Amino acid sequence: MPPRRIRISKAIRRISIMRAMFITRRVEFSASHICANPEWSAERNFAVYGPASNPHGHGHNYALEVTLEGEPDAATGMLFDLKRLKDILTEEVVEPMDHRFLNREVPPFDHVVPTAENLAAEIWRRLEKHFTPGLARLSNVRLYETEDMFVDYSREAVSG
Numbered sequence: 001m002p003p004r005r006i007r008i009s010k011a012i013r014r015i016s017i018m019r020a021m022f023i024t025r026r027v028e029f030s031a032s033h034i035c036a037n038p039e040w041s042a043e044r045n046f047a048v049y050g051p052a053s054n055p056h057g058h059g060h061n062y063a064l065e066v067t068l069e070g071e072p073d074a075a076t077g078m079l080f081d082l083k084r085l086k087d088i089l090t091e092e093v094v095e096p097m098d099h100r101f102l103n104r105e106v107p108p109f110d111h112v113v114p115t116a117e118n119l120a121a122e123i124w125r126r127l128e129k130h131f132t133p134g135l136a137r138l139s140n141v142r143l144y145e146t147e148d149m150f151v152d153y154s155r156e157a158v159s160g
């Protein structure tokens, strides 16, 4: 029996796979703070915050990693202009916070306890307006208070 010829379609079925791409920029700043609730006694603040409640303050060398999510632009191959991202971080975080006493010089920390958690949330609030939904969007703010401790504040936690 002669072999049957089999036609193979050259049409390739395109399978689109949704992938997420992230890009991260890191900046550092140094600031001092007091972790204490002004409405509480010194004893209660010490019980909650320990030595961090010292009314004379103490400092940290913070490291901030800001992650954007999106797709690279077809023409530039870039998800976001990293020079512009650095300028935004400098303007919104480094210049207002570097070498500052957060509780006394950087609102809202005159009435919000400047824990790493509250700082990360405030940094998110300051940055979010610079990014356009549908293009690169703010995905995560990671703030290191020490080398061993960081807070992540992410889009999922904000918008559900």
Ligand SMILES: [Zn+2]
Binding pocket: 033, 035, 052, 058, 059, 060
């Ligand atoms: Zn501290």
